[in-house]
Amino acid sequence: MRGGCDVTAFSTNPDKEAEAHELGANHFVNSRDPKALEQVANSFDLILSTVNADLDWGIYVNALRPKGRLHFVGVVPNAIPAQAFPLIAGQKSLSGSPLGSPTTTAKMLDFAARHGIAPVTEMFEFSQVNEALEHLEAGKARYRIVLKP
Numbered sequence: 001m002r003g004g005c006d007v008t009a010f011s012t013n014p015d016k017e018a019e020a021h022e023l024g025a026n027h028f029v030n031s032r033d034p035k036a037l038e039q040v041a042n043s044f045d046l047i048l049s050t051v052n053a054d055l056d057w058g059i060y061v062n063a064l065r066p067k068g069r070l071h072f073v074g075v076v077p078n079a080i081p082a083q084a085f086p087l088i089a090g091q092k093s094l095s096g097s098p099l100g101s102p103t104t105t106a107k108m109l110d111f112a113a114r115h116g117i118a119p120v121t122e123m124f125e126f127s128q129v130n131e132a133l134e135h136l137e138a139g140k141a142r143y144r145i146v147l148k149p
């Protein structure tokens with residue numbers, strides 16, 4: 001339990017499992033493993049989607065408990081198809097939200113400072129921008145790349 005929540009990290013990359021636990025996740029699901037997704041059916045009050053790709057969203061609606069919510073902050077390229085019946089029968093919701101206002105962002109930074117929460121970054125010299133892009137495109141970035149001037 002983290003802050004009263006039981007947190008599950010979803011990732012396509014099993015190499016991130018140990019890191020997800022270090023960062024506070026209680027459980028890890030390989031989102032490319034159909035069996036692992038089936039096993040978490042009816043499990044979550046909230047799923048927060050940060051992906052920028054089209055997925056089979058019905059599986060994620062199925063992974064919600066009754067009255068659960070699938071919330072989008074990641075911008076997926078295409079429309080999100082959803083069957084009405086599982087939403088109606090389970091009283092489930094789909095929703096989204098943008099970045100916070102300057103006030104909300106300031107509150108978030110205060111919260112992060114108070115609890116010692118810092119981003120995980122990798123530094124590259126600006127002259128290594130091509131190497132940094134290759135590293136990013138290979139899915140190896142952990143987790144944000146910062147270019148040093």
Ligand SMILES: NC(=O)c1ccc[n+]([C@@H]2O[C@H](COP(=O)([O-])OP(=O)(O)OC[C@H]3O[C@@H](n4cnc5c(N)ncnc54)[C@H](OP(=O)(O)O)[C@@H]3O)[C@@H](O)[C@H]2O)c1
Binds near residue numbers: 012013053076098139
């Ligand atoms: N709501 C807002 O106000 C707001 C603000 C900023 C950004 N965004 C949006 O948020 C999204 C994420 O941005 P980001 O900078 O965090 O991108 P990012 O670093 O590329 O992260 C996206 C993650 O999605 C996962 N992913 C990528 N392709 C996938 C696929 N085919 N299937 C399943 N998972 C996949 C990957 O995680 P794994 O490697 O762990 O699988 C990847 O690390 C973008 O769409 C961006 O436009 C929204």
